[in-house]
Amino acid sequence: MGLKNTILLSLFFVALVAKKGLAAQHVVGGSQGWEQSTDLNSWASSQKFKVGDQLVFKYTSMHSVVELPNESAFKNCDLGSALDTKKGGNDVVKLNKAGTRYFACGTLGHCDGGMKVKITTVAVGSNTASSPASSSSSDDDDSSSDASTTTSTTTTTSAASANFNSFASFVAMTAVSALVLVYVF
Numbered sequence: 144m145g146l147k148n149t150i151l152l153s154l155f156f157v158a159l160v161a162k163k164g165l166a167a168q169h170v171v172g173g174s175q176g177w178e179q180s181t182d183l184n185s186w187a188s189s190q191k192f193k194v195g196d197q198l199v200f201k202y203t204s205m206h207s208v209v210e211l212p213n214e215s216a217f218k219n220c221d222l223g224s225a226l227d228t229k230k231g232g233n234d235v236v237k238l239n240k241a242g243t244r245y246f247a248c249g250t251l252g253h254c255d256g257g258m259k260v261k262i263t264t265v266a267v268g269s270n271t272a273s274s275p276a277s278s279s280s281s282d283d284d285d286s287s288s289d290a291s292t293t294t295s296t297t298t299t300t301s302a303a304s305a306n307f308n309s310f311a312s313f314v315a316m317t318a319v320s321a322l323v324l325v326y327v328f
Contacts, residue, residue: 177202217245220254
C-alpha cells in the first residue's frame with residue numbers, strides 16, 4: 144500500500160506543478176514591443192491576462208516603464224505618482240492577482256502621446272475577456288525585472304492553456320480520488 148500512496152501523491156504533485164508552469168508571457172506591444180508607434184490599446188484588447196501571467200516590456204534605452212497607481216494618474220499621465228520605474232529594456236512584471244494595473248513610458252511626452260497601457264488581469268479559470276476599459280481598481284503587485292533574453296515574442300494561447308489546465312485539474316482530481324479510495328478500501 145505504501146508504493147501506491149507514493150505513486151498517487153507523485154501524480155498529484157506533478158499535476159500541481161504542471162498547472163503552475165502554464166503562465167503566459169505577454170510581450171507588451173507584441174512584435175513591435177514597447178514603442179511609441181505601437182497601438183497598445185488594440186494590443187491589450189486582443190489579450191487575456193490571467194493571474195500568474197507575466198508582462199514582458201522590451202524597449203530601447205530611450206524609453207522606460209512606469210507603473211501608475213490608479214486610473215486618474217493613468218489618464219493624466221501623472222508620472223510623479225509612480226509606484227515603480229523600470230529602465231532595463233527587457234523587464235518582467237508578474238500579474239499576481241486579479242485587478243487593473245496601469246503602465247506608461249516615463250520619457251517626457253511619450254505618455255501624453257499615447258505610450259501607455261491599462262492591463263486588466265482576471266482570476267485563473269475566469270472566462271471574462273480582458274479589456275483596457277473593463278476595470279478601474281488599483282493593483283499593487285510585486286514586480287520582477289531582468290527577463291530571460293530567450294523570451295519569445297509569441298504568447299501562450301488562452302485555448303491551449305485552458306485545455307492543459309483542464310487536463311492538469313483532471314489528473315489532480317483523479318489522484319486525489321484514488322488516494323481517498325486507497326485509504327477507504
